[in-house]
Amino acid sequence: MPAIFFGHGNPMNALATxxxxxxxxxxxxxxxxxxxxxxxxxxxxxxxxxxxxNLMPPTIHDFGGFPKELYQIEYPAPGSLELARAVQDLxxxxxxxxxxxxxxxHGTWAVLCHVFPDADIPVVQLSIDATQPPSFHYExxxxxxxxxxxxxxxxxSGNIVHNLSAYAWNNPAVHPYDWAERFEEQARDVxxxxxxxxLIDYQSLGRDAxxxxxxxEHYLPLLYVLGLRREKEPVSFPVQGVDGGSISMLAxxxx
Numbered sequence: 001m002p003a004i005f006f007g008h009g010n011p012m013n014a015l016a017t018x019x020x021x022x023x024x025x026x027x028x029x030x031x032x033x034x035x036x037x038x039x040x041x042x043x044x045x046x047x048x049x050x051x052x053x054n055l056m057p058p059t060i061h062d063f064g065g066f067p068k069e070l071y072q073i074e075y076p077a078p079g080s081l082e083l084a085r086a087v088q089d090l091x092x093x094x095x096x097x098x099x100x101x102x103x104x105x106h107g108t109w110a111v112l113c114h115v116f117p118d119a120d121i122p123v124v125q126l127s128i129d130a131t132q133p134p135s136f137h138y139e140x141x142x143x144x145x146x147x148x149x150x151x152x153x154x155x156x157s158g159n160i161v162h163n164l165s166a167y168a169w170n171n172p173a174v175h176p177y178d179w180a181e182r183f184e185e186q187a188r189d190v191x192x193x194x195x196x197x198x199l200i201d202y203q204s205l206g207r208d209a210x211x212x213x214x215x216x217e218h219y220l221p222l223l224y225v226l227g228l229r230r231e232k233e234p235v236s237f238p239v240q241g242v243d244g245g246s247i248s249m250l251a252x253x254x255x
Contacts, residue, residue: 001034001148002255003228004223005156006111009243011063014073014110020249021114022043023239028071028115036083036122036152041107045217050099050127051087053204054079057166058103075109082120087126104177107157128220137220138200141227154228156221160187161212161248168245183212184248191235191252229254
């Protein structure tokens with residue numbers, strides 16, 4: 001299976017038909033049916049490493065101030081205790097707890113409702129441990145590589161550029177800010193060359209990186225996908241665009 005980082009953006013994309021959601025749907029149609037999905041979402045950002053063990057995970061509406069139609073969306077995909085335990089084993093000796101307190105947050109379901117609209121493929125989420133440095137998350141991705149060979153689709157969901165304080169709320173179609181364009185272009189260039197080190201140490205990349213990644217939670221899912229990439233494996237960008245000047249919707253597909 002490929003491994004894919006999705007720029008998920010606004011949760012209203014769950015209800016929308018636009019170039020981003022159409023791109024997500026095309027990704028789902030272009031690949032073999034996965035055995036299961038393992039998702040790393042920006043919105044399960046906690047102080048520990050956990051994997052979701054719910055057999056029927058709830059749809060979490062982890063946001064506020066949106067139309068009631070968004071809160072009515074359910075994504076009733078089953079969970080997979082088998083996959084959760086496999087993740088535990090592969091990540092050992094890192095302690096990974098089985099967790100039933102979470103479900104599918106919008107970083108996962110707002111994308112998957114377009115990629116796999118039938119919600120009939122098991123989905124498990126892996127938390128992002130906020131106490132760990134970027135290199136830790138990259139290394140976890142490397143340890144999960146074998147799942148791809150077993151038919152598991154591993155996705156990261158966040159945004160390479162995510163600066164809500166600079167977002168043009170009244171004009172989402174505004175031209176991207178220059179620093180957002182430069183950092184995304186730099187990331188694409190590094191990804192195309194196959195060198196992960198600069199993106200792992202993104203905080204050393206200067207002002208553009210600081211403005212593009214003011215907080216790490218939406219960026220770190222990319223590092224899991226980088227870790228899943230094998231040497232010389234092709235990378236592509238099936239969905240592109242910047243929303244509101246400061247939210248990159250770039251999707252990064254490995255394999």
